[in-house]
Amino acid sequence: MDIKLTNGKKIITKNKQYYERNTNHFKINGFVPVDEVKKEIKKATVKDISDKVVKLKPKKKTRKKT
Numbered sequence: 742m743d744i745k746l747t748n749g750k751k752i753i754t755k756n757k758q759y760y761e762r763n764t765n766h767f768k769i770n771g772f773v774p775v776d777e778v779k780k781e782i783k784k785a786t787v788k789d790i791s792d793k794v795v796k797l798k799p800k801k802k803t804r805k806k807t
Contacts, residue, residue: 743757745774748772
């Protein structure tokens with residue numbers, strides 16, 4: 742039985758018995774089972790979107806010499 746481990750950047754698969762024998766080694770390196778990692782889904786609000794909008798400067802009009 743294999744188990745998938747992740748440290749946030751990469752995912753590795755190891756034998757479950759090997760993982761259980763060496764849990765301290767994996768914890769030091771930051772690996773935890775993928776099942777335990779829960780991703781939070783954040784819904785965007787109008788305020789969050791409006792804070793990130795960059796206001797553009799008006800274009801400068803140049804006079805052409807004729």
